[in-house]
Amino acid sequence: MAAAAIAVHLPKHASFLPNPKLPLNQNSSFLGVSLKIGRPMSVNRKMKGPVTVSAASTSKTVVTDGDRSKQFYINFTGFPFPLGPFLNRRTIRTEAVKGSIWMFEQEQALGFSSVSTNIRMTVIKLKSGGLWVHAPIAPTKECIQLIEELGAPVEYIVLPTFAYEHKIFVGPFSRKFPKAQVWVAPRQWSWPLNLPLEFFGIFRAKTIKDGDLSTPWADEIEQKVLSSPEVGIGPYVEVAFYHKRSRTLLVTDAVIFVPRKPPSSISSESLLASAKNGLAVKILSKGKQVPNDPVVDTPNTRQKGWERMVLQILFLGPSNLLEPNASFAQMSQKLIVSPIVKTLVFSKVPEKVRDWIDEIASDWRFKRIIPAHFEAPVNAGRSEFLAAFGFLDDLLGERYVNRPPSLSILFTSLMGKAASYFPPDDMRTLSSLDQFLVSVGAVKKTVSGRKRR
Secondary structure (H helix, E strand, O other), X not given: OHHHHOOOOOOXXXXXXXXXXXXXXXXXXXXXXXXXXXXXXXXXXXXXXOOOOEEOOOOEEEEOOOOHHHHEOOOOOOOOOOOXXXXXXXXXXXXXXXXXXXXXXXXXXXXXXXXXXXXXEEEEEOOOOOXXXXXXXXXXXXXXXXXXXXXXXXXXXXXXXXXHXXXXXXXXXXXXXXXXXXXXXXXXXXXXXXXXXXXXXXXXXEEOOOOOOOOOOOOOEEEEEEEOOOOOOOXXXXXXXXXXXXXXXXXXXXXXXXXXXXXOOOOXXXXXXXXXXXXHHHHOOOOOXXXXXXXXXXXXXXXXXXXXXXXXXXXXXXXOOOOOHHHHHHHEOOEEOOHHHHHHHHOOOHHHHHHXXXXXXXXXXXXXXXXXXXXXXXXXXXXXXXXXXXXXXXXXXXXXOOOOOXXXXXXXXXXXXXXXXXXXXXXXXXXXXXXXHHHOOOOOOOOOOOOOO
């Protein structure tokens, strides 16, 4: 998920199980989002009514015959922690916009832990009749079959981020469609060795440029690049795309919508493994006695496994995995910036992020959002998108004060504060990790992304 893409400061493929040796500051507190609304707005944030966000209903979901031989895939890369599943990856195709946009999902396990999430590839049919592929997933026989059933050639393959979890599939995917052009986000890098794209099997790739009108899809799809200064071991790079005809915004890890129920791409085996009271649960049980009861396959057990997965992905070490319901309820069913992305990335370069999201909201009239993880498509527009980034107002403060607040700005700021609220107890491990990385010089506290206005 987004969590895995945050590795601007941490190894991209680090395990998400808490480290009991991590020097935690038990007195660290949650960074509250105060109401500061007087900055100049490059966006007209008019709202017709209350901000509501929901998962969109999709037209059609297609699953193949379940032949596991078609799901076989071995991931050789990923040193030192490869991403699972290691042998079989089931693919599910869903039509997001009738005859125009399809989503392809697979399960992705994080490191050697019992934590999984879904990873999503989005395919858009262009006016030319060809397909534009965003963030490729593992090209299993099943996945390729589902693409070929669309009856159109793959023309473009797009890597919208630097992130390892999306990069590793571009090379093998492109070899399945050798006539397709490969385009990649700028400033690619990798950890622990900064290897060239050719090491990942990506050859003759073209670089995506911010607002470039010369790209072959420019008449139908526009792009805006977020390329941050280096605040740790490398920059955070993500490209947002806007499909004009369907009014759809595509992002990778910028925002997420955690569904109440687990995605169908996540296996029951993974959910049950997460529901088991293992080491992580015992560490994060708040001193309560942890029962060693056997795991019984029931809907409630699977739900508990999903809730535990989500909290570990979002917070690294949430406060209480034994009883995850309350924290999960606060993080699900709304458009948010992932806590780990907010803390370790976006809070370091608030000016760059603010410019990026303001330009997106100002120039693009989207009505749905498709992220690369968790739920999609999400019924959300510019107001909901801006509200998810309400924490930036607190970070930027007086640098943006020279215009009287309007009712719409006030409402968006209030919604932003609500949308970005994270339970303080759950934030302790993440906040302590951030403080530790800053104290040892691994990351900078804040990096100015541009000159002050």
